[in-house]
Amino acid sequence: MRDSYDLVIIGGGVIGTSILWNLKAQGFKGSVALLERGDALAEETSAKSAGAFRNLWGSRINMEMSTHSIRFLSTFEKDFAIPIGFHQHGYLFTFYPEPWEKIKSYKSTFDETGVRTELLSPDDIERMVPGLKAGVNHMEPDIVEFAEFQPMAGGLYGPDCGSFDPSAAAKGYIERTQREFADSAEVHLRIEVKRIEFEAGKAKGVELSNGRCIGAGGVILAAGPWSMQLLAASGFHDDENLPVDPIKRQLFITNPPDIPGYERIPLVIIDRGIYFKYETGNLQIGRADPEQGPGFEQEASLAYYKDEIGPYMQERIPGTEHCNVKSMWGGLYSVTRADHNGILGAHPAYDGLYLACGWSGHGAMVAPAASQALAELIVHGSYKTIDASPLRFERFAEDDLVVEEIVI
Numbered sequence: 001m002r003d004s005y006d007l008v009i010i011g012g013g014v015i016g017t018s019i020l021w022n023l024k025a026q027g028f029k030g031s032v033a034l035l036e037r038g039d040a041l042a043e044e045t046s047a048k049s050a051g052a053f054r055n056l057w058g059s060r061i062n063m064e065m066s067t068h069s070i071r072f073l074s075t076f077e078k079d080f081a082i083p084i085g086f087h088q089h090g091y092l093f094t095f096y097p098e099p100w101e102k103i104k105s106y107k108s109t110f111d112e113t114g115v116r117t118e119l120l121s122p123d124d125i126e127r128m129v130p131g132l133k134a135g136v137n138h139m140e141p142d143i144v145e146f147a148e149f150q151p152m153a154g155g156l157y158g159p160d161c162g163s164f165d166p167s168a169a170a171k172g173y174i175e176r177t178q179r180e181f182a183d184s185a186e187v188h189l190r191i192e193v194k195r196i197e198f199e200a201g202k203a204k205g206v207e208l209s210n211g212r213c214i215g216a217g218g219v220i221l222a223a224g225p226w227s228m229q230l231l232a233a234s235g236f237h238d239d240e241n242l243p244v245d246p247i248k249r250q251l252f253i254t255n256p257p258d259i260p261g262y263e264r265i266p267l268v269i270i271d272r273g274i275y276f277k278y279e280t281g282n283l284q285i286g287r288a289d290p291e292q293g294p295g296f297e298q299e300a301s302l303a304y305y306k307d308e309i310g311p312y313m314q315e316r317i318p319g320t321e322h323c324n325v326k327s328m329w330g331g332l333y334s335v336t337r338a339d340h341n342g343i344l345g346a347h348p349a350y351d352g353l354y355l356a357c358g359w360s361g362h363g364a365m366v367a368p369a370a371s372q373a374l375a376e377l378i379v380h381g382s383y384k385t386i387d388a389s390p391l392r393f394e395r396f397a398e399d400d401l402v403v404e405e406i407v408i
């Protein structure tokens with residue numbers, strides 16, 4: 001490792017690795033080092049992701065970023081010579097009557113922006129998801145009341161949505177970078193950054209846990225849920241740190257129900273935000289626990305599945321009571337408190353510090369667009385492909401949040 005680089009990227013997840021590639025692909029001539037403390041790239045949040053992508057968003061920035069990313073990912077295997085499991089199986093959001101009225105009003109925006117969508121009736125939903133019962137008449141009335149079930153009024157289906165493997169994409173980004181830019185782009189594993197060093201309001205390098213200091217013309221923070229810790233260790237007070245919390249999210253793998261046709265279902269979002277998709281012969285099921293507080297604990301809990309997911313699944317899709325959990329894991333969302341959207345761009349108060357953090361539940365799917373945008377900003381001085389300024393850090397102080405209505 002050299003004593004200094006023009007740019008240092010902290011974090012080798014799908015965000016950091018894609019930034020490294022994009023800097024070089026955009027023509028950044030200087031030296032760049034990506035520092036990752038793990039034994040391998042993309043083994044943290046990026047590996048724990050469901051890897052789902054959707055272009056169904058209420059906010060323009062999320063819609064643009066995911067649309068661009070989906071297009072990019074669709075040819076990734078050919079462009080980067082690595083399989084990433086890209087599969088456009090579709091996404092189906094189901095809605096109770098009240099939110100459904102609002103969602104229908106987005107249809108014209110989707111049409112105008114070229115995002116393909118279909119509004120589905122309850123019968124259509126039942127045809128698309130075998131065994132699902134859109135109404136509530138098949139349930140016991142006391143269960144309907146206790147669990148606050150309502151009949152599904154409609155569904156929003158996006159045929160271009162799907163999923164991919166973010167860790168494989170991270171590997172693809174790095175392998176191609178090393179093939180094409182080996183002399184000026186370095187990747188260093190098992191290197192932990194202890195803090196970012198500043199001088200006269202400018203980032204000037206990083207201090208490593210082994211005590212070594214590496215100089216840098218600029219520092220890109222892509223350390224996922226640990227980004228806030230790192231800024232705190234670098235001397236940032238709470239009021240100037242990122243307004244982001246690490247929050248545990250869990251995924252469960254079960255056998256599919258004994259109902260024909262599950263291999264053809266889209267990713268489906270049902271009651272209480274429970275979502276599931278077919279995954280190589282199994283079902284992958286998740287639900288963001290609204291009671292989960294901030295913290296770095298990541299252990300998955302079978303009790304959570306049994307209490308908060310399974311019973312609701314089996315009411316909505318009789319037969320799923322025979323879906324047994326085969327494996328499970330937890331990982332950390334980086335949840336931006338105010339609006340659950342990423343923070344991208346130059347830090348307004350510290351020259352040479354760039355932020356790519358706080359992606360909540362959609363960092364994998366926007367990584368291609370977000371990293372390209374940041375590279376454009378650094379290399380060309382402004383955004384070229386997508387105007388990512390709505391994600392600027394300053395939006396919190398300016399109270400100009402990215403309001404997103406379509407969330408799970």
Ligand SMILES: Cc1cc2nc3c(=O)[nH]c(=O)nc-3n(C[C@H](O)[C@H](O)[C@H](O)COP(=O)(O)OP(=O)(O)OC[C@H]3O[C@@H](n4cnc5c(N)ncnc54)[C@H](O)[C@@H]3O)c2cc1C
Binds near residue numbers: 037166249
């Ligand atoms: C259960 C779950 C399901 C999800 N599902 C989806 C989904 O379906 N679709 C989607 O788009 N997103 C999803 N996400 C979110 C998505 O996975 C993340 O937004 C994305 O992976 C963030 O990538 P990252 O590179 O910022 O973070 P990470 O992958 O966590 O990478 C950060 C890296 O920084 C390294 N690091 C940290 N501190 C230091 C340090 N001091 N020095 C050196 N290295 C350091 C870490 O080791 C890590 O490798 C999900 C997340 C979880 C947990």
